[in-house]
Amino acid sequence: MAPGPWIGQLVPELRDLCVPERQVVGWFDIEASARRDFTPERFPVFVLEESPGGTAYYGFPEHGELPGFKIGLYHHLRQDIRDPAALDAVQRTADAADEAALRAGVASYFPAAARGRLLSSSACFFTNTPDGHFLVDRHPLHPQVILCSACSGHGFKMSSGIGQLIARMVAAGPSSSSPPPPAQPSPTTAVTAPDAVRKASGSPASTASTGNTATTATAGAGDGGSKVEGAGGDGSGWSELLPFRFDPEGRLGHKEALSRFE
Secondary structure, three states, X not given: OOOHHHHHHHOHHHOOOOEEEEEEEEEEOOOHHHHHXXXXXXXXXXXXXXXXXXXXXXXXXXXXXXXXXXXXEOOOOOEEOOOHHHHHHOOOOOOHHHHHHHHHHHHHHOHHHOOOOEEEEEXXXXXXXXXXXXXXXXXXXXXXXXXXXXXXXXXXXXHHHHHHHHHHHHHHOOOOOOOOOOOOOOOEOEEEOOHHHHHHHOOOOEEEEEOOEEOOEEOOOOOOOOEEEEEEEOOEEEEEEOOEOOOOOOOOOHHHHHHOOO
């Protein structure tokens, strides 16, 4: 079950644990003389954090059919939607306040686009947990059902890993406490865990394989199983996510959420 922000409608016990938030991204025009500096060859996908745990922007180079470079602001205008029934009425177009929030980041860090028009915009949802981690675990009362939300704003970039994880959990069956190991390695040489995992735990957030050795990064104790495994050698490594479990003792809000299933 992966309903995104609608998980609170389908699993009411999770309404206070998985909270949707309105999120807006915008594509800004770039000065002609600087456009080549915003191409994928020169401009990285980025997360720009002004201070630890503070204002953070994210964005992408100019590419594809939409002109302009894309920028978003984590927790945008901090518009949490506590009532799941109100989701369908949330404003799905950007207004002046949305543009101002994004343009502040553009003006501060990307002067070549500071005076550029907002060419297009899109409103969507993040579904956040109190600790910023994912929730991927079995339903407390119906273990044949796997719950996959929230992803706290990092779901899309981690979707392939989450898909692998859920497939392994399904293959293991509802009576298994953990998914089986991956059947075969998938080619990758380095993996970075979600920024929220790093910030919440204070632990290193990346894994990499070098030579014939492998390193493993975890998100710290009490993180509900949110760790990334790495293995391989000579540049042929694999990495797999492990379940992000309910943890009433180690994860904020989980004790209260689990009590609602009783």
